[in-house]
Amino acid sequence: MFENILLAVDGSEHSLHAARVASALAQAMKSQTLRIVVAFEPIPVHLGEPFMQETINARLREAEAIAQEAVETVGTISAEIQTETLEGNPAEVILEVAKTQNSNVIVMGSRGLGKLAGLLLGSTGQKVVSHAPCPVLIVR
Numbered sequence: 001m002f003e004n005i006l007l008a009v010d011g012s013e014h015s016l017h018a019a020r021v022a023s024a025l026a027q028a029m030k031s032q033t034l035r036i037v038v039a040f041e042p043i044p045v046h047l048g049e050p051f052m053q054e055t056i057n058a059r060l061r062e063a064e065a066i067a068q069e070a071v072e073t074v075g076t077i078s079a080e081i082q083t084e085t086l087e088g089n090p091a092e093v094i095l096e097v098a099k100t101q102n103s104n105v106i107v108m109g110s111r112g113l114g115k116l117a118g119l120l121l122g123s124t125g126q127k128v129v130s131h132a133p134c135p136v137l138i139v140r
């Protein structure tokens, strides 16, 4: 059980806390793979060249930096760590990766970068919990 763990991160402190829990879970369950997923928002097509490509590159670099920070937070574990930075709606990206990679559990924070104070569970978390093909561990 829990051979393949999917860890979703958006760079928030909540998601890095989820990274520490995912790391401990991977060690305890002797997992094979811990896949770190960072989604970045699609770029509006009306932007036009050359801004379009510049914006994509900037968002990709930002997403890769977030993934790298998560790798460092996870630390040294026996599972293989993989990172994926993908364009699209965060919940849809997370669900798609969970399905195609046969993830056994999705680990994510209860909140993210969203600014709405008082929210107990963010919209990405709500959507993933509602449609996930596997158990979801919401960390708070």
Ligand SMILES: Nc1ncnc2c1ncn2[C@@H]1O[C@H](COP(=O)(O)OP(=O)(O)OP(=O)(O)O)[C@@H](O)[C@H]1O
Pocket (backbone or CB within 6 Å): 008, 009, 010, 012, 014, 015, 018, 037, 038, 039, 040, 090, 107, 108, 109, 110, 111, 112, 113, 114, 115, 116, 119, 121, 122, 123, 124, 125, 126
């Ligand atoms: N772009 C993303 N890529 C990967 N994982 C994400 C992304 N956005 C959110 N998550 C995951 O979902 C968790 C909950 O974030 P969520 O977006 O639901 O809350 P929020 O940002 O506070 O609220 P909202 O986005 O609805 O304003 C995060 O801790 C993270 O694990």
Ligand SMILES: [Mg+2]
Pocket (backbone or CB within 6 Å): 010, 112, 113, 114, 122, 123, 124
């Ligand atoms: Mg969010």
